[in-house]
Amino acid sequence: MENNNQKKRMLSGIQPSGDLHLGNYLGAISNWAARADEFDNYYFMADLHTITVRQEPADLRRRSLNQLAQYIACGLDPEKNVLFMQSHVPAHSQLAWVLNCYTMFGELSRMTQFKDKSAKHKDNINAGLFTYPVLMAADILLYQADYVPVGEDQKQHVEICRDIATRFNGIYGDVFKIPEPYIPKAGARIYGLTTPTDKMSKSIPDGCIFLMDTPDVINRKFKRAITDSDTVNCIRYDKENKPGVANLMNIYSTLTGQSFEQIEAEFEGKGYGAFKPAVAEVVIDTLTPIREEAERLMKDKAYLNSVCKDGAERASYVANKTLNKVYKKVGFLMPER
Ligand code: TRP
16 A cells, blocks of 8 residues: 555546536536645546447547646646546556456446446446446555545445455455545535536536536526526525525535625625626636636647656556556466566
8 A cells, every 4th residue: 555655645537428517627626626735636537437338439539638638727737636548547447357356246236326327328238337336446446545536426436446445455455545435515516507406417518517618608508597486586595495596606605705695695685687697707707717728728739648648657657556466466477577
């Protein structure tokens, strides 16, 4: 469990299966960036995971590199964070195979994401979808990560990772660090603008603010945001009865640092007609510099490729140490050098 660095290690990934959006930014990436000095950080594009669902090859390739540009534009400094493509570090696939043999069919069958996704993609219930959590466990365990920042929906995957690691350690001794999920505070959870009880998702683009959306598009999406079904046109935080307003207040509060009481006071006597454009404005103010920087970086392929290469090298160094240890433990003959 080598980590000579005294700092605790953080690791997370996002699948480049869609474009990054405000939910990814406020719920994940902005928090990662804010903690960069406190931890030893590994963040990757989980491209291997994306093919559990069919992808258009050219789109996947473009989104993977764009996601890296957007990570950097959101403030993830490649010096302070090891940024890499999962597929550039073969150890992920290699450890996943080994861990597949230490994971039970029954425990994978109980995973809610597998049940959901296999219901959604009935024509492609492939084995990769089933063993998805094993690859994710490999992602985490290779780096001996202390903390894994994930949304509530991925908590079960961190739990199965802990179970697999504990089982393996029980047989072979202390090989893996047992990671902890690191769930962001409730405030960081962003819901869809048109479906305010479901988390913001690329699959409902009208209610999803993408990091690359222009001010016009952002204004239009906020204009159409659902507020509530009652007719009281007032700004009040009531998650139960006014989830749409609560979500907008949450976005506004996260971006301005104002409390819900302060927001209620600011918009006292004003209606949604005043509030929605105000939220759109702070979102535009936040995303414009990110979009501009990402656009600049996306054109600089040489730079992005150099970040990828450097990231893959730094990640491989750590990952291969763990993989070698695992290979020895399970009894593989080490090749002569
Ligand atoms: N499954 C995660 C998601 O869809 C992405 C992911 C893959 C991940 N490997 C990981 C997250 C390892 C944290 C750690 O959100």
